[in-house]
Amino acid sequence: MAETNRQLAGIIAELETTGPNMTAGTSTMGGFQTREDFLSEGHRHSQHPALVILKHQLIAAIQDYAKLLFEQECMRNPANVDFMLWGWGVSLKAGNSQDLHVHPTAHISGVYYVSAPPGAMGETSTAGKIRFYDPRPRANMNQLLTQITRVSETPSPGDILIFPSWLEHSVAPFEGEGERTCIAFNVRLNMS
Numbered sequence: 339m340a341e342t343n344r345q346l347a348g349i350i351a352e353l354e355t356t357g358p359n360m361t362a363g364t365s366t367m368g369g370f371q372t373r374e375d376f377l378s379e380g381h382r383h384s385q386h387p388a389l390v391i392l393k394h395q396l397i398a399a400i401q402d403y404a405k406l407l408f409e410q411e412c413m414r415n416p417a418n419v420d421f422m423l424w425g426w427g428v429s430l431k432a433g434n435s436q437d438l439h440v441h442p443t444a445h446i447s448g449v450y451y452v453s454a455p456p457g458a459m460g461e462t463s464t465a466g467k468i469r470f471y472d473p474r475p476r477a478n479m480n481q482l483l484t485q486i487t488r489v490s491e492t493p494s495p496g497d498i499l500i501f502p503s504w505l506e507h508s509v510a511p512f513e514g515e516g517e518r519t520c521i522a523f524n525v526r527l528n529m530s
């Protein structure tokens with residue numbers, strides 16, 4: 339996905355230049371965020387080869403995830419499923435972050451990584467990483483020694499992370515050069 343990522347980064351950089359920046363009122367602290375129509379058919383870049391490739395990859399991964407979700411959570415597989423997908427680009431520089439948040443109105447959420455700064459790639463630091471929190475109420479109360487109640491994942495370009503929309507997550511700031519660019523997405527399932 340290297341060439342696709344280079345093109346996606348270019349599209350998001352262009353949108354940053356032309357605006358608007360949609361970070362206001364969201365969990366994104368600093369940085370740039372596109373409108374939520376980045377993956378929608380009406381977007382003026384919707385037929386760009388990089389977006390066509392990305393959407394193809396996302397839909398395949400979401401369908402795999404949904405299959406697992408139905409097996410694990412539902413009493414039977416639905417006869418019909420409509421996937422409503424929407425997404426937005428987020429570009430963070432040194433010092434920018436995302437507060438703890440969930441994705442209301444969606445069932446499945448995820449993130450695709452376009453670029454990652456060197457400062458986020460270290461094994462020991464949480465800088466620039468996405469962190470997921472144990473969803474059990476009061477899971478952080480009276481923790482056992484070495485108990486794991488939060489998990490950090492390194493943003494690796496080309497990776498897709500998919501998770502339930504109710505799962506709390508945040509992104510820690512990083513220091514140094516580079517941009518951490520991702521495309522976040524939501525899926526709402528209409529099932530019968």
Ligand SMILES: [Fe+2]
Pocket residue numbers: 439440441507522
């Ligand atoms: Fe998120």
